[in-house]
Amino acid sequence: MKKSHPEEEKLSLYIDGALSGDELDLIERHLTSCSDCQREVEALKGISSFIMKTLKDDPDYSLTRSLWPLIEERLPEKRGLSDLIMDWIRPVFITRIIGSFTVAALLLLLFSFPYLYGIWKEKRLAEHDADILIERVEVEGGPVMIFKTERKLTVIWLIEGDVHEES
Amino acid sequence: MRRANFFIPILLLIILFASRSIYCEERFLIKVEIVHASQEPGSVDPGFSSLREEFSPYFKYRSYRRLETRRESLKTGQVGEFHLPDGRVLYITPLGEYKNRVRIRATIKGDSLDTEYLARRGSPLVLGGRKYKDGVLMVIINIE
Numbered sequence: 438m439k440k441s442h443p444e445e446e447k448l449s450l451y452i453d454g455a456l457s458g459d460e461l462d463l464i465e466r467h468l469t470s471c472s473d474c475q476r477e478v479e480a481l482k483g484i485s486s487f488i489m490k491t492l493k494d495d496p497d498y499s500l501t502r503s504l505w506p507l508i509e510e511r512l513p514e515k516r517g518l519s520d521l522i523m524d525w526i527r528p529v530f531i532t533r534i535i536g537s538f539t540v541a542a543l544l545l546l547l548f549s550f551p552y553l554y555g556i557w558k559e560k561r562l563a564e565h566d567a568d569i570l571i572e573r574v575e576v577e578g579g580p581v582m583i584f585k586t587e588r589k590l591t592v593i594w595l596i597e598g599d600v601h602e603e604s
Numbered sequence: 605m606r607r608a609n610f611f612i613p614i615l616l617l618i619i620l621f622a623s624r625s626i627y628c629e630e631r632f633l634i635k636v637e638i639v640h641a642s643q644e645p646g647s648v649d650p651g652f653s654s655l656r657e658e659f660s661p662y663f664k665y666r667s668y669r670r671l672e673t674r675r676e677s678l679k680t681g682q683v684g685e686f687h688l689p690d691g692r693v694l695y696i697t698p699l700g701e702y703k704n705r706v707r708i709r710a711t712i713k714g715d716s717l718d719t720e721y722l723a724r725r726g727s728p729l730v731l732g733g734r735k736y737k738d739g740v741l742m743v744i745i746n747i748e
Contacts, residue, residue, distance in 0.1 A: 541612070541614075544614065545616075545617060548617055549617065549620070552620070559702040559703075562702075562705070562722055568723065568724045568727035569721055569722070569723045569724070569727050569729055570705070570721060570722040570723075571719065571720075571721045572707075572720045572721055572722065573718075573719060573720045573721075574717070574718075574719040575716075575717070575718040575719070576715065576716060576717050576718075577715075577716035578715075578716060579715075581717075581733075582733075584662075586658040586659065586661075586662070587658065587661070588654075588658055590655075590658050590728065590730060591721075591727075591728075591729050591730070592729075592730040592731075592732065593717075593719060593729065593730070593731050593732075594730075594732055594733040595715060595717065595731075595732070595733035595734055596733060597733060597734065597735055
């Protein structure tokens with residue numbers, strides 16, 4: 438049967454006398470039969486007594502203060518929301534320069550689309566060989582006839598609804 | 605430096621659009637002829653005999669009289685105003701040119717006619733059909 442060992446944090450709390458009840462019983466029972474954990478407890482007790490002794494011999498904390506920068510260096514850096522966002526964005530844009538160019542290219546595409554579409558449309562119209570190309574005719578109040586004569590004269594003829602007489 | 609990366613393409617875009625609008629600042633000479641066609645016997649003014657032949661399969665007008673000829677030089681986007689004898693007003697706007705074709709917008713106030721077309725220089729478009737006196741009015745628009 439596989440033996441499960443208590444976590445290091447629990448062992449630290451045990452050394453500090455911060456455990457009670459079932460948790461304390463469980464650790465004590467385990468230590469009677471586990472030599473690995475006994476060694477771990479002894480090591481932790483050694484560190485603890487060394488720290489306590491150091492603090493006792495260093496009432497003005499001068500040694501602690503001198504050690505603190507070395508300890509701080511090894512502590513994990515605190516990360517803000519902006520760091521988390523950048524972590525998410527960075528793989529997408531790889532670098533800020535590529536990101537800038539991507540946005541600029543998208544803007545360029547967006548703004549130039551109507552212009553490019555206009556050129557494409559003009560080019561298509563230019564392919565026709567007719568002299569006149571009617572694109573749009575709107576008339577209100579009557580039908581309209583569009584035709585070409587035999588000699589290709591283009592005519593837009595308003596079919597009479599109202600009579601416009603000179604007064 | 606990073607700001608420059610954004611502004612360079614935008615600046616290029618502005619130059620592109622500006623150059624296009626400068627390029628389009630050309631002038632177009634628009635000729636408008638107002639013709640009265642009638643079934644009554646009468647004369648055919650010089651230059652309209654071919655017009656009569658062209659229209660003969662469709663309409664039985666016997667006289668073609670030129671009432672007015674006007675030329676106007678218009679810039680791209682400029683609106684030319686032409687008053688017709690029946691009180692209507694014709695507005696012509698050249699919208700630009702592409703490969704020898706001029707895009708024209710023609711509207712007639714009074715008919716609510718609004719049309720847009722592309723025309724080669726020297727190719728006339730005829731707008732007609734409204735009754736006038738004993739015949740009809742025709743407007744021939746030509747870009748010279």
